[in-house]
Amino acid sequence: MKTIGIYCGSADAIHPDYKLAGRTLGRLLAESGLTLIYGGGKTGLMGAVADGALEAGGQVIGVIVTSMNTPALAHNGLTRLEVTGDMHTRKARMYALAEGFIALPGGFGTFDELFETITWAQIGEHQKPIGLLNVRRYFDPLLAMVLHAEKEGFLYPEHRQMICLAETPQELLAAMRRHQHPAEAVRRWMRQDQP
Numbered sequence: 001m002k003t004i005g006i007y008c009g010s011a012d013a014i015h016p017d018y019k020l021a022g023r024t025l026g027r028l029l030a031e032s033g034l035t036l037i038y039g040g041g042k043t044g045l046m047g048a049v050a051d052g053a054l055e056a057g058g059q060v061i062g063v064i065v066t067s068m069n070t071p072a073l074a075h076n077g078l079t080r081l082e083v084t085g086d087m088h089t090r091k092a093r094m095y096a097l098a099e100g101f102i103a104l105p106g107g108f109g110t111f112d113e114l115f116e117t118i119t120w121a122q123i124g125e126h127q128k129p130i131g132l133l134n135v136r137r138y139f140d141p142l143l144a145m146v147l148h149a150e151k152e153g154f155l156y157p158e159h160r161q162m163i164c165l166a167e168t169p170q171e172l173l174a175a176m177r178r179h180q181h182p183a184e185a186v187r188r189w190m191r192q193d194q195p
Contacts, residue, residue, distance in 0.1 A: 001129070001176070003061075004029055005098030006038040007113040008045035009106030010073075018105050021135040022048030023055075025104070025169040030058025032173065037097045039090070040064030040082075042075035045104050050075050063093045091116065095126075100176055102131040105138040121162050124186040129179035131164040131172045139165070158185035 008022060026049040029036050036053045039046055040062025053060050054077060062081045064074055069083050084090040091113060103114040120126050132139045143165070149155045164179060166172035187193055 001034060001099040003035045003037050003097055003099045005094050005101045005117075006036060006046075006049050006104065007101065007106060007110045007117075008038070008049060008104035009110055010039070010041045010044040010046045011107065012044050014044065014105075015136065017136055018045055018138075019048040021133060021169070022046075022104055023052035025049055025102070025133060025172075026052025026054075026058070026060075027056040028169045028173065029053050030056035035059040035061060035079075037061050037063065037094055039094070039109075040075060040078070041068065041073050043073060045106065047075060049104070050078065054078070061097060063090050063097070065090050095120075098128070100129045100131070100179075102133055102172065102176075103139075104133045105135055111142075118159075118162065121181070122159055122186070123190060124183075127181035127183075129164055129176040130162060131166070131176045133169060133172050134165055134167050137167070156182075156185045156189065158182035159189075 022045040026036060030053040036058060038049060041047060050060050059079045062075055062078045063084060065084055065087055082093060084093055101117050103110055117130055121130060146160050150157060150160055162182060164172060164175040166175055
């Protein structure tokens with residue numbers, strides 16, 4: 001992996017632990033020689049991750065939609081800022097640039113990006129590692145829902161295991177580097193072994 005796409009919230013009124021984790025992750029990516037790909041914002045966790053990477057001398061590429069490319073929202077100190085016309089194009093561009101993905105706490109936009117990326121892996125569109133930085137155990141309820149879906153037969157266990165999970169950036173990057181894509185689960189899910 002040379003590039004990591006980050007999905008995270010842009011809200012400012014959040015617990016300081018979230019912003020600290022974001023800044024720490026950004027710094028670790030830079031120190032590891034990984035380029036940060038993210039939504040181009042300067043607020044909330046978006047800004048924290050970007051600032052952490054930039055402060056450590058890292059490369060940061062933002063991909064932002066025209067409607068959000070405003071002085072109040074867009075980060076103006078990035079290595080490169082790309083502007084797209086709509087959210088679909090923005091997500092596709094981030095996906096094309098990133099060789100792995102990490103979701104930090106966030107809201108609907110973060111969930112949308114995360115689940116689209118997981119779904120593409122589930123059907124074999126990519127084999128890129130996907131991680132959750134479980135700061136303050138934020139993702140525990142979501143993971144409980146995923147376990148419930150597995151128990152009820154809507155997912156294979158391997159689908160859940162596609163998601164790397166850790167509470168610290170260091171542990172998460174290490175887990176992502178060990179990632180093994182469940183190719184057999186993809187074949188079964190897509191019924192490729194049937195005539």
